[in-house]
Amino acid sequence: MEEILAYQSVEVCFAGQAVVHDVSFSLHAGEILGIVGESGSGKSTILKACMGLLGNSGMVTRGDIWFQGKDIPDLSEKELRGLRGKEIGMIFQDAGASLCPIRTIGDQIYESVAAHKKTKKEEVQKDALELFEKLHFHNTDRIWSSYPFELSGGMNQRVGIAMAMLMQPSVLLADEPTSALDVAVQRQVVEEMLRLRELFGTAMILVSHDIGVVSAMADTVLVLKDGQVMEYGKTAQVLQTPKSEYTQKLLKAVPRLRRI
Numbered sequence: 264m265e266e267i268l269a270y271q272s273v274e275v276c277f278a279g280q281a282v283v284h285d286v287s288f289s290l291h292a293g294e295i296l297g298i299v300g301e302s303g304s305g306k307s308t309i310l311k312a313c314m315g316l317l318g319n320s321g322m323v324t325r326g327d328i329w330f331q332g333k334d335i336p337d338l339s340e341k342e343l344r345g346l347r348g349k350e351i352g353m354i355f356q357d358a359g360a361s362l363c364p365i366r367t368i369g370d371q372i373y374e375s376v377a378a379h380k381k382t383k384k385e386e387v388q389k390d391a392l393e394l395f396e397k398l399h400f401h402n403t404d405r406i407w408s409s410y411p412f413e414l415s416g417g418m419n420q421r422v423g424i425a426m427a428m429l430m431q432p433s434v435l436l437a438d439e440p441t442s443a444l445d446v447a448v449q450r451q452v453v454e455e456m457l458r459l460r461e462l463f464g465t466a467m468i469l470v471s472h473d474i475g476v477v478s479a480m481a482d483t484v485l486v487l488k489d490g491q492v493m494e495y496g497k498t499a500q501v502l503q504t505p506k507s508e509y510t511q512k513l514l515k516a517v518p519r520l521r522r523i
């Protein structure tokens with residue numbers, strides 16, 4: 264399998280203070296990597312480093328993040344803007360909150376695609392409705408012309424994921440994509456992401472507190488503690504026979520390991 268993304272000994276600092284230390288992993292086409300760890304262990308920072316979104320005080324101070332032959336920390340803001348959304352898709356915990364409340368879903372989808380390529384609204388609508396159908400959304404026309412407040416939180420999240428996928432990025436970064444949802448919708452979102460991997464062969468990094476979701480989705484798992492990799496390997500191996508005491512504790516903190 265083709266390697267899509269490689270972190271090599273990455274260190275990230277905020278205001279000179281290192282919060283991610285010597286992190287290495289690689290991601291191949293169609294692979295889903297789960298990143299788990301306690302709050303503050305550096306999971307989101309690892310994703311933000313890949314998008315060049317560490318803000319004014321944050322910086323990759325050591326190592327490389329290779330993507331399509333380019334080292335992300337060396338790229339200019341303009342080059343990063345060209346990658347974000349198009350080559351590197353992103354979804355966050357609450358897509359509903361990041362949608363504009365006073366513009367329709369259709370307008371927002373069109374604008375997000377038009378930001379990266381010259382296209383007509385009818386073309387984007389056709390592609391979007393086709394993807395909605397493949398993801399088994401009901402009333403696809405109605406969704407297209409709805410305002411976010413007219414849809415449920417779960418539906419907004421599912422639309423946000425479909426929107427990220429319309430550009431067919433080679434990698435999708437998902438930060439707690441199911442955390443704000445109730446269990447039934449969580450299941451739909453997990454199934455939807457797996458279906459997207461199947462349809463497009465997209466590689467994904469999934470940051471989640473929910474070991475059940477990680478267990479259901481990820482091929483490989485990286486366990487992070489205080490910005491350091493405690494364990495990294497195949498999901499079954501890491502979750503069923505954890506080597507580090509930290510991973511064992513993390514798993515014990517989960518009431519029941521459930522496969523979705």
Ligand SMILES: Nc1ncnc2c1ncn2[C@@H]1O[C@H](COP(=O)(O)OP(=O)(O)OP(=O)(O)O)[C@@H](O)[C@H]1O
Pocket residue numbers: 277278282300301302303304305306307308309317318320321
């Ligand atoms: N913009 C920032 N400025 C300064 N410190 C930051 C900034 N962003 C994150 N940090 C620090 O970096 C460390 C890692 O934070 P990060 O948000 O990556 O953890 P996390 O594992 O994603 O946590 P959570 O599960 O709570 O989202 C924390 O100590 C946090 O306080």
